[in-house]
Amino acid sequence: AISNSGGDWPARLLHRIGRLNLLIQGFKHFDDQPPETQADLRAAVGWTPRKNELLHLPRVQDKWNVIGSWLERDGRLRIQRRWLIGEQTGRTALLLDYAHGRQMFKSNLLIPGSAVTADLIFYPSAAPLRAFVAEQTDTATTISRVRGHTTIAAALQSYTAAIARNPWLPFFHLAIAGVIPVQDGKRWHLTDQQGHSIPIRPKFSQAWHLFSLSGGHPVMIFGEWDGESLAPLSVLVEGRWLDLTVMRGVL
Template sequence: MTQQGVRWTADQVLALAPDAPSRKAGSRLGVAGPWSEAGSSGEGAVWGLCKGSGSKPYQTVIDITGGADAAGPAYKCSCPSRKFPCKHALGLLLVWAGADGTVPDGEPPAWAEEWLASRRRRAEEKRGPAASPAAPVDPEAARKRAEKRAERIAAGATELEQRLSDLLRAGTATAEQAGYGLWEETAARMVDAQAPGLAARVRELGAIPSSGPGWPVRLLEECALLHLLDQGWLHRDALPPGLAATVRSRVGLPAPPEGPPLRDRWLVLAQYDTADSKLTTRRIWLYGTDSGRTALLLSYGAAGRAPALALPVGLALDAELAGYPGARQLRADLGEQFAAPAPTTERPPGVRTDEAAARYGEALRDDPWLESWPVTLREVIPAQAGGAWQLTDADGDSALPMAPAAASGPGLWRLVALSGGAPLTVFGECGHRGFTPLAAWPRDAGETVPLC
């Protein structure tokens, strides 16, 4: 750690939990009783022995800086859990965060130092010159592979256009009768065409007919966006470079980060997971205090496993980010970290609710497939109007409706309790379904309160 006296809060520690059961189990271990030989060092390491059901205690060590992996804190525990962090790592961090002397400063024991030293060696190797040059790339072969894939995607997009036309001619009622089968078969064709982005959007169409009243309108809207993406690919050579890069990304073509990395002091605004039967996706929102840039980190875990990347909400880290190509592209990769994440009371500057809606509209101009846009609202109050929740400007001139999922989740009541009728600063995602609050700050100086 850069300053060993600066420690995280319990909320920031629990934000690292891969799921609710881990959060609950880690909280039970966040007391001094189960721990022995616990300690921490000024280099960002925390370690301890936790009594378990066996004869030997579990050895737990945490590298708070992330070190060579540059993916947030790193964990090592001798327990058999496949979750990262496990409940023992969460419990140890909670004890450490308590700053009551249970985890004193000291030198790590041999078993902890061995793991920490191996991480330092990897960091040195990563910073040093490569052991051997990379194999030369045959540009002509790469060009031919890219052309062949582009042809397959074009054929898939053309076939998809025909299927959308058939749907419109037959009427949307046929989509309700066909069920998922129609769309699954079409999605499989897009996978064969090496267009995973098109396949994912096609699969989403299958759920719309069973989504409740008004589904035909929603189906037509999504079909229109899919048609627009098809046409964007088929006419990509005529698009501006930024929009063409966005189309390639939406279709599913991989692209590495481009340009020099940006070093900044990044505020960790929010972190949340979404999951399906095959994949867990973690989204982490960052804000650069010097650049004023908002960035999105994405990481993935196989079904049932949490993604490796985790950063405690409410902390700030001195690090480099490398951005991806594309118009209005927010996604970035986390590069080298120059210090351990540290608590902060800073917050991004906010805007009024009407300006937030305008910013989402401007972003749609460059990327019509955007579901939402990150924005910070200033001086807003959560309130009900006509039975629906919204965030209202303190002066009452305008408001943003809350997204249905956010208005029925536990984060709403935390937001309402934090406000108590007083204005707040709120960060979240503004989209066509409404505003989804992800973090909030009270009017007076205070730490970030996660809402997801």
């Protein structure tokens, strides 16, 4: 619940009500919207096309670096998000997988820190992000390089541009180089060399792991931004991408 979840909860509640109203207005004028916005409106209420309905769309071939993953549970349903960044195109892709009970995920071999050459097809959107693997052309290797933003301001600017095209994005990817995890009271932040900072998600339980891995020095971090705080998913340490979501225990 948003109410009473922090001193700024009225502003956050108002923001979400505004997004809901925008969604309602979008459906009221659905036929007047361009096809990409219509697709975003459908996706916002959980209505997405089947993969076989999208096979006619252009493929994007690249060497895709698996930069982060996140697993959610809803009863027996497991939902996995995998984030990929293309080495040549610089595009970011989100792969969504669903599994029930003990069922395996289809992209189970795509682990953070690996890379694979593949053709992806992106779902229609005004800000295309979600995709699926149409064809994998080689076996997984390790990441060689990743494109990211050099400042927090540049990273947030990319988020603002995406939200302007698709206001119903629930979260967005941020890859930021040269940031340091800093604790301020009970809250953690990422601070860049320009002195700008963004808050880390309050429920993020690997903050001390992240701080230890950074050694108090600037590192590159990838995570999910929801417009209010960042959930770090991986960190680049000594040339290797480490999955923060699997780290457990007390340091």
